[in-house]
Amino acid sequence: MAKPKDLIMFRSVLVAAALLLVALKEEAHGLSLNYYDHKCPGAEAAVTAAVRQAMAKDSTVPAGLLRLHFHDCFVRGCDASVLLDSTGNVTAEKDGPPNVSLHSFFVIDNAKQAVEALCPGVVSCADILAFAARDAVALSGGPSWVVPVGRRDGRVSLVSETSTLPGPRASFEQLKQAFHARGLSTKDLVVLSGGHTLGFAHCSSFQDRIHINNNGGPQQVDPALNPSFAASLRRACPANNTVRAAGSGLDATSTAFDNTYYRMLQAGRGLLSSDEALLTHPKTRAFVALYAASQEAFFRAFAKSMLRMSGLNGGNEVRANCRRVN
Template sequence: MAAALAAVVRTVMVLGLGLSVGEALSLDLYEETCPQVEAAVTAAVRQAMAKDSTVAAGLLRMHFHDCFVRGCDASVLLDSTGNVTAEKDGPPNVSLHAFYVVDNAKATLEAQCPGVVSCADILALAARDAVALSGGPSWVVPVGRRDGRVSLASETATLPGPRASFEQLKQAFHARGLSTKDLVVLSGGHTLGFAHCSSFQDRIFSSLEEGQGGIMGMDPSLSPSFAASLRRACPPNNTARAAGSGLDATSAAFDNTYYRMLQAGRGLLASDEALLTHPKTRAFVALYAASQEAFFRAFAKSMLRMGGLNGGDEVRANCRRVNNNKP
């Protein structure tokens, strides 16, 4: 059943989705100039995932954080310089990882077709492969994004955080031309990955007096048994930097467990719980909890919409720094 579903979803094609992903993007841009681009990126992602189960979540989150600041222009990949703190060193991004996967793919492609494939395209392809190789859907990624030359940590403040309310989340998505449905669908990316205690500890240990916020100040929307397990993982005054919890019960597999856990009071982050505070988003949560196929199809479409956000103006030779041929 799972294999058949994956086969169905992997046939999703851009032209069949009726999407507008920007005039600069193409399905065959590299067909003659760098035909091995997809194989090179997939190989880099597959190799990394074989050694580190956290790579898939890292690449997906990286793509999201890139597109939500200045569009999908690989500005999140740029290193800080002596006088400029880059996006990757902004507070929401300090836990991003797996940059080396993009570096490895870029090195391979620069050796084969130098100056052709943008870092932004590599990141978009890598995020797609991370999802597909984790058991999720695949989709045809239009290419032709350009790499940006500006990366500012200060601009990461616009990224929606783990404590964002529904209104804050909706505003962040709508400001980028993404719908409330896209909000619910892309939040499903939390089926992959891990959150540190600091992202949710206020939900299990609050300053409220006992009785005002549930058991010992616990967020009353949480299942008591789930909260108890989180308390064991993140005790008060925890100092273990690696402590935390998977974002859902199958945090290395891309599936619809996230939505089913959310309905059961086992959503980890306050921003996850926020999806149940509005009738429209609650209905989408119910739909995707009931149908993994519906979620997979919607996820492919929403990733294409997000991936079509405006990008930069060059093809970097090195994803960590801008080219030196411009002022």
């Protein structure tokens, strides 16, 4: 009979083979696994060092980087359009309502500076962001994966296009649509929402769930919320809240990449309406149950879905400065 160690080894080989298959498929999208092997062999390590250094000083950095990559890929593909600064006559994506709480741009600036010192003009900002998001997850205790590279940076970033990003009040149908429109599946929706295992939401993102006006009667809360969880959110975010930084962790272990998000969701402790929406359909509810029961299954699925999302192609140049077009 096979020993448990052999089984674990066998499973790891299977996971690696599955991820390699997904990665090989990415090559069909114009990305490649060895694009920088000769052109800039030190690039990936330089990005990892920049992420490591930043998160040692600021534990919110991994969440910031993961969300940056998501918001980049969902508008014009993963082309670093989210990194461009507004100019005199064009307001850029980063200044749009869903993006004003994005942060950790400085980590990408530092990584780009380090990479440019090694091999100027070779490594795109979009690839740096894809590496950094992977590192953010892995260095927070989550899975790791090989990032196919060769993305190009875009020259266009328009605030108007941020309205296509799914919002915290999106219904299941709207979420599904937002993912399908980008070639991602309903399963990807559930899996990538697991990114909410990291990070924080401001009160404004869930205020309407905990202070529901009741025609002059006592204010109510969303009945889907666990009552003691709702009470703690109301303490953190009172109706007359004026503290801009107030809010709550998206799960109870918001600096650890784990499957707590799904277990909280099942317990009525999902923070955003869009999280809760994953329980409203039998198919997505079953995925939530699967990942709540098995962190291993979640990690495997997350790596695959991230490869799919970060394969959405965009731009056409390698920027010298991630904040400006060449």
